[in-house]
Amino acid sequence: MKSISKSLFFALCYCTFTFHVPAENSPESPPVPYHISCGDKEITDSDGRQWIPDGEFLASSDSGDDTEVATAQYPDPLLPSAVPYMNARIFRSSSTTYKFQVYSKSRLWLRLYFYPATYGKHDPSGAYFSVSANGITLLNNFSAAVTAKAFTQAYLLREFSLMPVVSGHLNLKITPCKESYGFINGIEVIPMPDIFQKPVAIVGYREETLDLRGSTLQTMFRLNVGGQFIAPHEDSGLTRTWYDDLPYLSGDSIGATSLAKKDVNIRYTAEVTEDIAPLIVYSTARTMGPYSKVNLKHNLTWIFQVDADFTYVVRLHFCEFQLSRIGERVFDIFLNNQTARRGADVIAWSGSMGTPIYKDFALYVSGVPGVGEIWVALHPTISKTHKSNRYDSILNGLEVFKVNDTNENLAGRNPLPSKMLIDAEEAQKQLQTSESTVEEMVAGGVASCAVVLAVVVFVRKKNASKTVNLLPIDGTGSSNRDRSGGSGHRMSIAAGLCRHFSLSEIKSGTKNFSQSKVIGVGGFGKVYKGTIDGGTKVAIKRSNPSSEQGFHEFQNEIEMLSKLRHRHLVSLIGYCEEAGEMILVYDFMANGTLREHLYKTDNPPLSWKQRLEICIGAASGLHYLHTGATYPIIHRDVKTTNILVDEKWVAKVSDFGLSKCGSNLTQTHYSTMVKGSFGYLDPEYFRRQQLTVKSDVYSFGVVLFEVLCGRPALDSDLPKEQISLADYVLRCQRKGALRRIIDPHLKGEINPECFRVFTDVAAKCISDNGIDRPSMGDVLWYLEFCLQLQESPGGDDEAEDMAKDAYDTATLSIEEEIADDEVYSPRLTPVFSMIADPRGR
Template sequence: MGMLELFMWMPLALAFLLSMGDESSSSFLPVDNYLLACGSPVDIHFQGRTFFRESVFETHALELKTQQESAAVTSDSGAPSPIYQSARIFWGRASYIFSIRQPGQHWIRLFFYPFPNSHQNLSSASITVIADSAVLLKDFTFTEYDHSYVFKEYAVNIPSPTLSLTFIPSGNSFVFVNAIEVVSVLSNLSVPNDFSLEHHSEVVLETAYRLDVGYKSLATRNDYLGRNWEGDETYLASNTRALDISVDPYYIHDNSESTIPAIAPKWVYATAKAIADARSPNLSWVFPANPNYRYFVRVHFCDVINITNFNLFINDVAYKRVDFLSKFRQFSVPHYLDFVVSTRGNNLRVSVAPDRTANSTNAILNGLEIMKVINQVRTLDRRTLSIIVKSIFGAVAFLVLTTVALYYLKAYRSRRASELPRFHAGFTLQEIREATNNFDQCLLLGEGGFGKVYEGTMDTGKKVAIKVANPHSRQGFQEFQNEIELLSKLSHQNLVSLIGCCNGDSQMILVYELLANGSLSGHLYGTNFVTLSWRQRLEICIGTAKGLHYLHTGAARSIIHRDVKTANILLNENFVPKLADFGISRKGPPLDKSHVTTLVKGSFGYLDPEYFRTKYLTEKSDVFSFGMVLMEVLCGKPALDDTRPTEHINLAKWASSFQEKGTFPEIIDPFLIGQVNLDSLNKVCKLAWKCLEESRKNRPPMGYVLFELEDALHLELASPLWQVYVHCAIDVVAENGINDEKEQDVA
């Protein structure tokens, strides 16, 4: 290390040692650590760190390229802190080029403050900033900031040995910047792989909120890695439910999975909020959010008051059951969970609640980070390019696109199979024949609209389900391709897993994981079915609702299943449900549209009547179909059954006639009588009717459906068995006027 580099590191290292004290990871420093005071003639000390003047980095680690002149300006009045008392102004495109010693994820932090200047009105600037090819700011102005400072923080992947941070003025305007940080990210901020985001390495995260929960002051605290942590009181939905907790950071244990303080400082884990009143159902924090974006959410936990387990909700949907003791076998161990979520409204809500299934009475939260996911490289309007260059580029692009289109059209007509995704296992027809003993009818599991399904055994010994297309079926290559493309991009514990496919010799064959317990329909009213308890039925409905909620909200654009029915809900050996058959599924409407107009497809008995009339398809069409699933679960009868009398063929209409007379309990599955908590049963009944509303506007979203089902399960599990029988006895007496002797028998 040269003397100049040594000089660069000394102030930061000294500040860190003085400020961190007992932090266990005090030896960790970022490999890349540029703290740049733009336009400043001197080094600036700010929040325990030293920002160096540009000349310190020049020649060996930093290069500044400008199209036009730049100017350094300073001010000693009105700035909120020293870091905002200097700036560099650019009247043309300009780039700071940083040498990167450790390629990978980096923090990029930008400081702006339009301080008064006699020569330039900084508040009139219009700023665009690009990190390599990722647009961080686009035509940003200070019109809404009332001359206050602006701080922006991004996590950006930098794969190359250099980073080009480019500032572009809009039109005849100019750009300026007060300070820049480019710092290696020591912790992993990668988007989880099971959230269907393409090009994970290119995702840019913009910090929206970072909370030190339980920190009583509203002033922000800055850790040695430059992250700003603020108190949570501003975002707490109801502080009367909250109890602030604080312990000595010395007692926070190290966790092999979380490098402290790279993940978060110990003082974040040493403060928390818990539920103050045992009667309160939860603690919630609400954040303004942009419905056009998805959000990366990192939740920090540390059990400092001996709470063993509780539930985490995001947007009122249960995302995780937190269980400290089974994971770490000791208390006061830091832990964090990462999620990517969507929000259709203007708010994002995070809640913790006791796990009533485990007799938990409290819940806790220590810290929270919320970052906007920018997963598209936006195209800039290059106003500086001449019209001639644009015309040439447009002509060339048109020729290239035309050539490519013709090529792919020809390829499609000659080899349809080449369009199938390549990342699934490709099986030969001979392998499929061997796995099914040449399609032995003894191995036939069932038959649907696409074709027959056989049990198979691969040469590895793995049991699989093999779906073979019927050449005379109305479903063909389009459904075959659609199923592969969708399941290739989806990953959820309640969606069936596609193992591979075969498209040889004009055969269309799909290979799935084998689900040992068959379909839900088979257990409700099938041949030789095994009856399911009310708890099992609820757990199956909850799992299915989770799968549907993931389809509706887990991707940038929702996916509508279009064929939700009990026959397509398959059960594994532990009766965990998995939604199957995505052949007619399709993408939902974009955020600026209310519906997709499409030909009507689905299964009679489950079809949304509004979709059937108007051809307007929405996520609420799946909600209606799920309402019919709930009705089958309640009644133990199929949605359509032509063996029943004419007026009873359609289960929804039949049940509705009982509902109108106030005698709906008469149509409930007899197996449930005396075996179910009535409050839980009634909640599901009401939910089913909400899902079956004629107008989609009156139906709830799947997030609400999931929440209500989980509450119904809590009611079922919280009720002792003797209470169930007493309630049932009272109900029977009230409904049917049973005499005293029969009442004693029932009790």
């Protein structure tokens, strides 16, 4: 409230938040909800929602030649689905209005979908337009391309909470800016429960409240704190999307995540129903962790970028499922360094364990034009009246809503791209300029190269035609696949490099997905043991429709593995995309996952030599990903369940659904939403959301200790100090007690010098900062060295020579498998100077 006086603030509130009373004798409402696919035909999406064309909703005066229907040239891999993003309605000049017949005594959700892509001759950078609903300005001079670029997103979804519509019509007006055009891909009009009935406390103004019943609001953020992404179909039928809170956490302390135990009964109340949030939100939480002394020195903080000069409502969701007594966990809540609530006690508010509660707070955000921030911070309460053995805080969910201003406006400015993004673009332009110069120099040789390339392509196609079933193509040249609606040129290139199976082939090979054929279950879905071509054994991975991993991961896996070939990467044979199914077919790995041979298994224990050889194979596969391709590929989900072993105990890295390739970037890291598996996640990636090849190195370091200790990366059944394997082994190493925690099956089997080098390497891998970690090439070299130390009777010198030979052989195979003729020169990196000469230690 620094920028406005108290009297002015309440003047604004009075003007903005007048309550509109519905007319008593209004007509009955036509059927809702509406799911409108703009410029498309009637179609059903992957969640079962029926989308209808938008033509009948265009006002009669606007349905002439001033709009057109267009299809995006290709889908971005990050699109969650083809519907409603791949088709658009283009608005060329004058304003166009959609008219929806609707009478509602309750609020409505209005959702607008935008995919800034090339539509025919329309470049996405040329679209600037405004959107209003019944006179409320929602977007102004809006550029979906600029906004998506600044936020590094492929698509945009804008959700608004509209006041009750008593006139019988909802008019949605789209107005292109001068010499520009507008577009929209999808529109949803959905009845929503009135979740803004209670007055909202105003931060900084004691006992003053804000009435939201006459306001239009925009959903800015909706987070499942401490939990995972919640898809629309998982939200109690209300189709809200809840995101992971990790990208918004700030500072060194990210706290600890918790999941309610099965014996805790989390239940709704009269005040908190499924309209407020799904139970899954209240079943997970983020706390500060078990160490009270540490907690007192930090806040648990989330930061959100918002538009300045607006009032915002911050809704905090709480549910205590760990403690049962008042006073056990008491904390303070701060918004933008102002005290929102002192002595927050969830049990005191809710009355018992497992009972959800939420609290709303309003604040005005000022800042430089267009740019503002909201800081939400929790800190344990410290007072004379409150003394506790537990200094901690808890949060289960968080939502941020923008409130319309006095001008009936919700529109903010288009965001500016970050400096990092600008620098990356400049570097890319310089690279393209230099490449253009080279192209001009070699232009004379292009024709002859093209002849050679044509011959190679012809031969490949001729050979491929014996086994590859091409996707059906309709008269327009677009794919007819059910799931994607045509996934574009990227996937079609990959499709030509691997086999397309029909669904009947898959069902025949798995006995119609018989449960007896299931050999594993993962985040993508179930894995079946199957047969093809009269008896060839394969592994068939079938997508679970309710899985978080969707079309993007499916397409990513095909694109990655169809272009990568290496002895230590699992081979993709083909895929099936038919009747809504997403299925991948791999080489069958007879011995399953590495984890199945380490703990909680009936399989005989692996010898130390077997474990080393498996680690060497996996390291070789990752080393190839990082250095063997034209651009580095980051796996992003390295763990023991993603390292498979064939019948000859050869290790192969699998599951590339989350992998990231730097094919269009020049920087050494990628700013991206945090994804991966807890226990293996790089802490630097957590803090900065910047993914590097060193993130894979950290995860592989955890794998190395998992192999050594024969226990999971996370084990909540152990004492607190032992739950995280990475933290525990580093603590034991500092105390010189690592030998005490190795797998009992390995006691007395490991050569002492081999043990020392192995643990040094593994510890370096899980260094807190990426710059302190070795490259995967370094790791591979030292694992080869460990194997020679274990087997060689000739001492360190002979072992080092043998390790060098093994490393050279591995890197030579990488050179041979590179598609380009680029020079490849592996070197040990400086971080390993301490152990590069084992005789110098």
